[in-house]
Amino acid sequence: MRKLNPTFFIICTLAVVGIGFGVYNEYYIGVASLMMINALNTAALNVLLGYTGIISIGQAAFFGIGAYVAAYFSVNLGVPPVLTLIIAPVVAFAVAWVIGYPVLKLHGHYLAMATLGFGMIVYIFMNEFYDITGGPSGFMGIGSFHIFGLNFGTEKSFYILMSGFFLLSVFLYEVFDKSFLHYKLKFIKSSESACRSYGIDVARTKLLVFSSMAAITALNGVFYTYYTHFISPVSFSFKYSISLICMAIVGGLGHITGGIIGAVFLGFIPEVFATFDDFEMIIYGGLLAVVIMFFPGGIAGTLKKLVKKNA
């Protein structure tokens, strides 16, 4: 294991604390909370795409599965939210394992299309099975997250809850980045055949990574649902999967900070360009195109290069 680099964690902590104490406008607190959720989803996608080379354009499905499972269990079955934090990821893990078993045998555009197809199917199911999900009109009346009598119903309190989870995740991702698992995955991305001839069970490793990231994404979905109190399929469509890809690539694939940087950077755009709200997608698409075409390392990668040059 290599030494952990605390820099990014410190930056994130300062930012989170700074926003927590310095920002009074509840709307912006909410934006920050959502940004953290997106950042963690993007970080998970980064592990899949940037480290292991698994092109998954259906991550929104797992986000939605997490949200709907939590909503269903807490509202319809009266399960305490804490338990849904466990149930939802487990369900997502299982679904991902079953789907992943055949899907991960594919590569390149076949894999991309298969994950896209899977995401679409889940989306269509969310719309169709309205007895369970509420259909296109959505699932209403989801409570707040509460534990040990503490209720995280306000913007501020949810922000604190989310911040804790966010910082913990940043730490764990850093641990991952400095572990040998990091190398194992990158070797798999580079050449599965070479890995197999060196004794690595590539199929099983990919399945574990895919399912774990699905579980993490579902966990984010659980937080999301206790924040918005109302979920509908629109939030879990192909468009969200694509925006995750955008954030991951713009942030920088293969660099552990990339996912979070990308989500924050792209998360600012609709806020900064509030009047240009309609041009959000063009900016997303344009940034993605520019990064892919000229700066494949994304923000994180380009920064690293600059640091190296001046070192």
Added chain:
Amino acid sequence: MQFLYSGLTSGSIYGLVALGFNIIYNTTGIINFAQGEFVMIGGMLIYTLFSVMGLPFPIAFFGAVGCAFLVGIVFERVFIRLTRIKNELNLITVTIAASIIIRDVAMHVWGRDSLPVKEFIPVFNIKMPGGVISSQSVLVILVSLAVAFGLNLFLKKSRYGKAMRASFDDPVAAETCGISVSTIRVMSFAVASLLGAVAGVIIAPIMFVTYDDGIMTGLKGFSAAILGGLGNFGAAIAGGLMLGIFESFSASVIPSGLKDAVAFLVILLILFVKPDGLFGKKKVHRV
């Protein structure tokens, strides 16, 4: 049997879209995630030229299709050619990015609403065994066949067409004979865009055109392409027709909202069971 006729109609469209995928994939190895947007553009252009500006149909048609041809050229020159590192992930992503941009531009130009396009020919129903087929549907099927036939002629007789076929078979040998990869690539995107636009034009009167139609159309066209197999063009048309008929048939037995899921289930099934498609050539992978 009614499903057969509606299936043939939608299937013809899927077939044209699948042809577009095939052309680009066979010449460049790229899967163009923006293929569906070319269809959408065709529909939008015919709306503007025919319904709004009131141009006579033949002029509007060639205008729309010609514009789309240019769009294809610009698309390749900007998004593909300028991409520094042309590996699979990058090319997939850049076409995704392009599709986002095209879609959003369309939204700004034409708005979010579904736009109606008037029929090109008088609408009447023709009685067929087991159901009826509308004149519009017949037009769709005939035009698709004509286009497929025309494409076949182009590939067999014209200079560019032969050059493209040489590139399909053996890109390296073709380059050695002086066929420039760059030119072939531009041509294939232009032709694919043209095919997509034709599909968009002929289906426009039947289904209103909306700026985000492209996603579904593209995915279903891709499903058809995979079903037939990315190897040859007859397979694309066959795949499209099969998908269209199967989808129509399913709509009559399962809740109609799930109809769209059929195409995606087909994608998954084919990729698991026979990734080279029903008629595709098997690919040898070097370890």
Added chain:
Amino acid sequence: MLDINNIGVSFGGVRALNEVSFTTPDKGITALIGPNGAGKTTLFNAITGFVTPTDGTVSFSGENITGKVPEDVFMYGISRTFQNLNIIPELNLRQNMYLGFIGKEKPSPLKSIAGLNRSYWKDAEKRIDECMDFVNVTEYAEMTPDSIPYGVLKNFELARAILSNPKMLLLDEPAAGLNLNEKENLAAMVKKIVGQGVNILMVEHDMQFISSLADYVICLNFGEVIGKGTYKEVRENKEVLRAYLGDDEV
């Protein structure tokens, strides 16, 4: 050591390998030669499990390994290199070495993250240093591949391959793309590795390279064995000459 018994491989209608049989000596270097397309890489793939033979068996030190997946074949002590170097450009040479043992020892990732297994990793790093030193690439350890000469990278492949202490090494065209100096260097490395008791089977085209190294040579053509023996014997084999030079020249 490696016993290939009547191996046949068919891809659809193509018979890539047919009734291929030979046994490598317990010590030393065996060379696998033959014109392009003869089936040499297919044979490697059949041995290492990337391709399942349609007939015949592969045995290693008496154990039947036919049809086993590559991950398992590795655990029997067979290491393999590929024609194209599988080196990650963003990592330096030392980090690229890690591939060589991640699969073999399978340390529990959770334990590693928790900071246990410290002695395991220390030993692993020591072994990496040893192997790099063995093939003389230590000075390049902290550099990334783009600044390293091709010949050195080829030696690095050897270092990585012996990391797991294999009993047998399968080398796929190790000398390809090297100049004369680099080839001599490589030959010396290969001899050194054999001296440590590792058995080697290599596919090669360079006859001179083989002549200085091979104890046993097998020649394939069109998927069949057309000659086997010492370098000298195979060199003079009429069938082999015909395969390489064509009928007129023989």
